[in-house]
Amino acid sequence: MMHVDYLRVSITDRCNERCLYCxxxxxxxxxxxxxxxxxxxxxxxxxxxxAMGVRKVRVTGGEPLVRKDxxxxxxxxxxIPELREVSLSTNGTRLAPVAGALSTAGLRSxxxxxxxxxxxxxxxxxxxDVAEVLAGLEAARAAGIPKIKLNAVLMRGINETQIWPLVxxxxxxxxxxRFIELMPVSMTxxxxxxxxxxxxxxxxxxxxxxxxxxxxHRHGNGPAHYCHLPELDSIVxxxxxxxxxxxxxxxxxxxxxxxxKIRPCLGNHGEIDLKSALRPTIDPRSLQQRxxxxxxxxxxxxxxxxxxxxxxxxxxxxx
Numbered sequence: 193m194m195h196v197d198y199l200r201v202s203i204t205d206r207c208n209e210r211c212l213y214c215x216x217x218x219x220x221x222x223x224x225x226x227x228x229x230x231x232x233x234x235x236x237x238x239x240x241x242x243a244m245g246v247r248k249v250r251v252t253g254g255e256p257l258v259r260k261d262x263x264x265x266x267x268x269x270x271x272i273p274e275l276r277e278v279s280l281s282t283n284g285t286r287l288a289p290v291a292g293a294l295s296t297a298g299l300r301s302x303x304x305x306x307x308x309x310x311x312x313x314x315x316x317x318x319x320x321d322v323a324e325v326l327a328g329l330e331a332a333r334a335a336g337i338p339k340i341k342l343n344a345v346l347m348r349g350i351n352e353t354q355i356w357p358l359v360x361x362x363x364x365x366x367x368x369x370r371f372i373e374l375m376p377v378s379m380t381x382x383x384x385x386x387x388x389x390x391x392x393x394x395x396x397x398x399x400x401x402x403x404x405x406x407x408x409h410r411h412g413n414g415p416a417h418y419c420h421l422p423e424l425d426s427i428v429x430x431x432x433x434x435x436x437x438x439x440x441x442x443x444x445x446x447x448x449x450x451x452x453k454i455r456p457c458l459g460n461h462g463e464i465d466l467k468s469a470l471r472p473t474i475d476p477r478s479l480q481q482r483x484x485x486x487x488x489x490x491x492x493x494x495x496x497x498x499x500x501x502x503x504x505x506x507x508x509x510x511x
Contacts, residue, residue, distance in 0.1 A: 205253065248279075255283050295336050
């Protein structure tokens with residue numbers, strides 16, 4: 193079995209934005225509230241995972257901060273002594289009001305989606321207001337959260353003009369920026385030859401303006417490769433799930449969906465249902481057995497390159 197010590201936990205399938213690559217326009221097929229795991233159930237799953245060796249948990253969605261009492265849930269996670277790291281992925285639009293409380297609770301790592309710094313482009317991609325994201329980032333920094341990373345999914349013909357502005361913004365604020373290749377995670381038609389922007393081309397764009405020194409240090413728990421830009425004294429990461437043929441070799445993660453399924457691989461349809469081990473009562477032994485099944489079923493690589501047909505949207509799977 194593959195080694196897994198990292199669990200991404202989705203606490204909601206809902207989002208307050210409509211990203212071009214993860215939520216179709218007009219989408220309304222949300223899960224009924226009773227199908228979403230309660231916080232108590234999610235914590236029970238995490239505790240079993242921790243007993244089996246998981247040491248890092250990332251809270252995701254949808255947008256996790258749209259769920260009521262999300263800060264209290266993160267606080268409960270941070271009280272699990274065996275966890276070395278609890279982090280949060282968010283679109284940042286609701287981060288400003290809760291950044292202080294998250295920092296006080298002990299949160300030390302936040303990933304914020306930022307596909308464009310230009311307000312018009314940001315609204316085109318997400319339907320949202322980039323000023324809210326910038327306010328969230330500033331609040332997180334002011335609250336003392338030490339590790340703040342920006343994630344930018346690149347789409348040719350849409351936001352490739354934002355590559356250098358994003359680099360300059362991240363450098364000016366001492367954030368780590370990561371460029372991510374577009375993946376067919378929600379709709380097959382999202383990704384095509386016309387809009388795909390490979391990591392190799394991102395690097396060429398940057399190399400035309402600055403020097404890229406490979407950085408051997410790991411700045412997170414995922415598959416990103418990093419470079420140091422000495423002129424800006426900044427770190428930029430690259431996540432190339434489509435073009436990197438070795439992308440899956442060091443994968444150490446699984447996902448818990450908001451509706452109670454363990455998904456061993458984002459790019460495969462396989463899922464193990466946990467609900468009957470949680471309802472009507474929580475059965476830790478049964479949860480452990482299902483985790484073991486998921487570990488055995490974890491594939492050696494994703495199938496994004498093989499005409500992958502997404503079974504459900506990204507917000508339902510978890511970021």
